[in-house]
Amino acid sequence: MATVVWLHGGACNGNTQSFLNAEEPTVVDLVTDFGIDIIYHHSCIPLMGEQAKSTLMGVLEKGGPDIFVMEGTVIQGPGGSGRYDMFLGRPMMEWVRDYAASAAFVVAIGDCASWGGVPATAPNPTDSIGLQYLKGQHGGFLGKDFRSKAGLPVINIPGCPAHPDWVTQVLVAVASGRLSDIALDDLQRPATFFKTFTQTGCTRHQYFEFKQSVKEFGQGTRSGCLFYEQGCRGSFTHSPCNRILWNRQSSKTRAGMPCIGCTEPQFPHHDLAVGTVFKTPLAFDVVPKELPQGTDPISYSAQAALARAVAPKWVQEDMFVV
Amino acid sequence: MGQVVQLDVGAVGRVEGDLDVRVTLDDGVVVDAWTEASMFRGFEIILKGKDPQAGLIVTPRICGICGGSHLYKACYALDTAWATEVPPNATLIRNIAQACETLQSIPRYYYALFAIDFVNKAYAKTSMFDELVKRNSPFVGTSYEPAVQVSAKPVEVYALLGGQWPHSSFMVPGGVMCAPTLSDVTRSLALLEYWRTNWLEPIWLGCSAERWMENKSWDDVMAWLDENESHRNSDCGLFIRFCQEAGLDKIGRGPGKYITGGTYYDPEHYTHPTIDGRNAAVIQQSGIFDGKNFHPFDQSRIREDHTNSFFRGSGALHPFDGVTDPIDPAEGKRENKYSWAKSPRYDVPGMGYIPLETGPLARQISSAQTGGGAWQDTDPLFLDVFNKIGPSVFTRLLARMHEAPKYYLRVKDWLGQLDLKEKFYIKPQELPDAQGFGGTESARGTLCDWIRIENGKIANYQVVTPTAWNIGPRDGKGNRGPIEEALVGTPVKNNDDPLELGIIARSYDSCLVCTVHAYDAKTHKEIARYRTGALV
Numbered sequence: 001m002a003t004v005v006w007l008h009g010g011a012c013n014g015n016t017q018s019f020l021n022a023e024e025p026t027v028v029d030l031v032t033d034f035g036i037d038i039i040y041h042h043s044c045i046p047l048m049g050e051q052a053k054s055t056l057m058g059v060l061e062k063g064g065p066d067i068f069v070m071e072g073t074v075i076q077g078p079g080g081s082g083r084y085d086m087f088l089g090r091p092m093m094e095w096v097r098d099y100a101a102s103a104a105f106v107v108a109i110g111d112c113a114s115w116g117g118v119p120a121t122a123p124n125p126t127d128s129i130g131l132q133y134l135k136g137q138h139g140g141f142l143g144k145d146f147r148s149k150a151g152l153p154v155i156n157i158p159g160c161p162a163h164p165d166w167v168t169q170v171l172v173a174v175a176s177g178r179l180s181d182i183a184l185d186d187l188q189r190p191a192t193f194f195k196t197f198t199q200t201g202c203t204r205h206q207y208f209e210f211k212q213s214v215k216e217f218g219q220g221t222r223s224g225c226l227f228y229e230q231g232c233r234g235s236f237t238h239s240p241c242n243r244i245l246w247n248r249q250s251s252k253t254r255a256g257m258p259c260i261g262c263t264e265p266q267f268p269h270h271d272l273a274v275g276t277v278f279k280t281p282l283a284f285d286v287v288p289k290e291l292p293q294g295t296d297p298i299s300y301s302a303q304a305a306l307a308r309a310v311a312p313k314w315v316q317e318d319m320f321v322v
Numbered sequence: 323m324g325q326v327v328q329l330d331v332g333a334v335g336r337v338e339g340d341l342d343v344r345v346t347l348d349d350g351v352v353v354d355a356w357t358e359a360s361m362f363r364g365f366e367i368i369l370k371g372k373d374p375q376a377g378l379i380v381t382p383r384i385c386g387i388c389g390g391s392h393l394y395k396a397c398y399a400l401d402t403a404w405a406t407e408v409p410p411n412a413t414l415i416r417n418i419a420q421a422c423e424t425l426q427s428i429p430r431y432y433y434a435l436f437a438i439d440f441v442n443k444a445y446a447k448t449s450m451f452d453e454l455v456k457r458n459s460p461f462v463g464t465s466y467e468p469a470v471q472v473s474a475k476p477v478e479v480y481a482l483l484g485g486q487w488p489h490s491s492f493m494v495p496g497g498v499m500c501a502p503t504l505s506d507v508t509r510s511l512a513l514l515e516y517w518r519t520n521w522l523e524p525i526w527l528g529c530s531a532e533r534w535m536e537n538k539s540w541d542d543v544m545a546w547l548d549e550n551e552s553h554r555n556s557d558c559g560l561f562i563r564f565c566q567e568a569g570l571d572k573i574g575r576g577p578g579k580y581i582t583g584g585t586y587y588d589p590e591h592y593t594h595p596t597i598d599g600r601n602a603a604v605i606q607q608s609g610i611f612d613g614k615n616f617h618p619f620d621q622s623r624i625r626e627d628h629t630n631s632f633f634r635g636s637g638a639l640h641p642f643d644g645v646t647d648p649i650d651p652a653e654g655k656r657e658n659k660y661s662w663a664k665s666p667r668y669d670v671p672g673m674g675y676i677p678l679e680t681g682p683l684a685r686q687i688s689s690a691q692t693g694g695g696a697w698q699d700t701d702p703l704f705l706d707v708f709n710k711i712g713p714s715v716f717t718r719l720l721a722r723m724h725e726a727p728k729y730y731l732r733v734k735d736w737l738g739q740l741d742l743k744e745k746f747y748i749k750p751q752e753l754p755d756a757q758g759f760g761g762t763e764s765a766r767g768t769l770c771d772w773i774r775i776e777n778g779k780i781a782n783y784q785v786v787t788p789t790a791w792n793i794g795p796r797d798g799k800g801n802r803g804p805i806e807e808a809l810v811g812t813p814v815k816n817n818d819d820p821l822e823l824g825i826i827a828r829s830y831d832s833c834l835v836c837t838v839h840a841y842d843a844k845t846h847k848e849i850a851r852y853r854t855g856a857l858v
Contacts, residue, residue: 010361010363011386012383012384012385012386012389013385013386013387014383014385014386014387014389014488014489015386016386017386017387017488018386018488020430020434020470020473020474021474021477021487022474023471023474026470026471027461027470028461028462028466028467028470028471031461032461032462043434043435044434044460044461045460046438046439046442046460049330049331075361075362075363078648078649078650079650081650081652083650083651083652084361084362084363084648084651085360085361085362086340086360086361086651087340087360088340092361117383118365118368118379118380118383119363119364119365119368121368121380122368123367123368125363125364125367125368125648126362126363126364128363160383160489161386161488161489216747216749217494217496217497217498217499217746217747217749218409218412218497218498218499218500218501218745218746218747218748219501219744219745219746219747220501220747221499221500221501222501241486245481246481246485246486246487247474247477247478247480247481247486247487248478248481249478249481249482249509250481250482250485250486251485251486252484252485252486252490252492253485254485255481255482255483255484255485255490255492255499255500256485256492256499256500256501257484257485257490257491257492257499257500260379260491262489268376268379268380271372272372272373272376272379272380273372273373274372274373274374274778274779275373276373277373277374277375277376277378277379278375278378278494320501320503321503322503322504322742322743
């Protein structure tokens with residue numbers, strides 16, 4: 001049994017919508033079978049106005065919930081007042097401060113709550129910040145030394161949005177007392193999901209091995225890897241997108257869309273500068289500026305030249321045919 | 323003059339950001355209303371100076387519920403700017419994906435966000451209350467659980483085409499990123515059939531999608547209701563009977579004037595997207611309905627007024643020249659500003675710049691226009707409903723639910739038209755200086771982008787959302803926004819639980835979590851503690 005209070009700050013509700021797509025278990029299963037007691041969630045629980053306020057104040061007075069879930073950035077603007085985001089008569093950031101201090105576990109769902117995400121993109125007009133990070137910088141709204149009552153830092157479940165399974169499994173782990181089974185990585189993400197790369201399990205991996213590019217979108221994606229021209233970040237982004245498929249069906253890279261690195265703190269990368277959207281920035285017009293994790297330009301170039309030289313004939317052919 | 327009070331209701335909307343609704347009551351009837359969006363994120367500021375295609379990544383993240391619709395129109399803004407050629411397959415894929423997002427939204431909105439209010443004890447005395455509690459209670463309702471569950475299926479189709487839902491960016495100027503295979507098409511059809519056979523027909527309609535679509539008038543709907551027990555006892559039948567008994571067909575009239583930008587392009591008639599070519603190419607028709615007559619939709623007649631919004635200064639600008647310059651709400655309140663939403667207005671011929679309602683009711687009224695291309699959806703039902711019983715919470719909801727069978731049939735047809743051996747993308751030339759407009763109809767209404775590109779960067783980017791059309795505040799002339807207008811005249815039975823106000827606001831399915839506040843209008847003292855949707 002675990003009580004949950006879910007608040008949303010500078011958010012699009014995408015993590016909630018993603019969460020509602022969950023199966024095995026579904027959101028309904030979480031409530032009816034897994035002992036998740038959702039006390040407040042803006043979309044799922046029919047409370048508003050004074051009843052919402054008295055419920056939320058009441059939980060704080062009784063010592064806080066087991067799990068505080070934050071969706072969206074903490075909006076600090078203008079001028080540190082938090083008045084760009086008011087909730088039930090108070091700046092949302094004050095509710096966040098109270099709930100983070102009172103909950104046994106604090107979970108940041110999605111990029112916005114984890115690192116600031118899209119709203120914190122330069123020039124960050126709302127002074128948005130993640131719970132314990134701002135982009136890659138440790139600290140965030142709660143400070144780098146923050147620990148929840150259970151002694152843990154904020155558990156980050158990033159992604160824009162987070163996959164529902166990543167969320168439900170962490171909630172169930174807390175509710176069933178198995179959280180100790182989950183290790184957090186150096187960005188406070190559950191390692192079980194974020195140790196692998198987005199590329200792990202990508203159907204285009206054979207084309208990556210032999211350095212064969214996707215020539216163009218659409219019909220062009222019937223063969224090739226999106227790393228060389230379309231700016232795919234799958235070889236240096238950590239996520240299980242090609243292990244735990246999206247909507248039980250597919251992933252962006254399988255469907256022909258380059259990974260945009262949305263589980264990493266710097267998303268959206270390069271602040272969406274000209275030439276960085278769906279294009280691979282190149283050094284000296286040949287070598288991608290950003291390389292697979294742990295690779296340097298010289299060894300990359302040597303391996304690429306060799307791979308192209310030894311590439312079998314079939315890599316020139318379409319694989320994902322009708 | 324009776325007792326004059328004011329109500330403030332908070333957290334009304336249930337999606338992103340918060341909406342506070344403030345009303346003044348005179349003798350139990352709403353005499354004035356203010357809708358206050360209470361969050362600012364600054365997406366238009368973020369987009370300035372960025373890569374021209376940044377809107378494909380950023381704008382879907384304005385709204386996680388209709389992100390696919392944001393992507394669709396952001397893409398057409400670039401298509402018109404760069405004068406691309408879009409192959410018919412790509413138009414079909416874009417249509418299928420966005421319509422599937424709407425097929426997801428309909429049951430999810432109805433059961434998870436709207437009908438949970440039917441189990442409020444305020445309705446305990448209605449004859450259908452026990453049945454409503456059985457079916458619609460959150461999490462445990464016999465319809466709630468399967469319907470919320472099945473709502474995830476149409477977006478599995480989206481994932482097959484775009485990789486994931488929400489927040490794919492797989493539509494790009496010139497087409498789409500994907501090239502589906504036959505198994506993707508077959509699975510998509512199977513997922514749609516699952517949605518139809520597990521919710522649409524057995525739970526919602528009690529009949530086939532085709533049978534429901536035979537209803538062409540309000541009298542047909544009434545005859546359908548009485549045709550058999552299966553219709554009467556379906557969730558749709560129960561919904562119609564309950565709304566009539568509870569008076570939801572009498573409240574929330576709104577401005578009675580509508581805007582629809584139209585959407586779903588015919589694949590053969592929009593291969594070279596232009597702003598001027600939109601109206602003729604859309605399958606879901608565009609149009610302005612002034613209560614009597616239709617006028618063609620023309621984006622150049624739109625202005626965004628920010629007189630009462632927390633942005634610097636006052637006035638109304640066309641979105642190509644739009645400015646997003648936020649101020650501290652504390653400062654804004656001193657100038658009587660009260661919302662983060664701007665007030666979109668449309669210059670209706672003969673009427674000047676006025677507020678218009680957008681959404682499914684607007685769309686389905688617009689569908690009654692005749693004389694367009696053979697590919698356009700022509701459907702007289704909701705103009706007839708509008709004329710016979712008038713707009714209300716009920717009419718608005720019925721129009722939304724009418725789109726479930728309608729768009730299901732369309733998506734199936736579009737899937738059948740795909741030519742898998744043909745192109746899905748034609749690489750465009752990226753013009754460094756250009757401007758474009760893209761529009762669509764998200765589940766909750768007209769959604770448009772205006773982009774100006776200069777020196778290869780975004781010089782200005784403005785988004786006008788359906789939520790802004792509907793929840794926007796008063797304009798500089800003092801005209802109320804549509805939801806404000808819809809609240810006026812509403813009798814509130816119980817000041818301690820003015821449920822009617824939440825239901826009216828939510829009938830617009832705005833993307834905000836709403837809050838309602840209650841005050842005595844004479845003393846400005848808060849008198850009511852609002853709550854709604856309390857579980858019994």
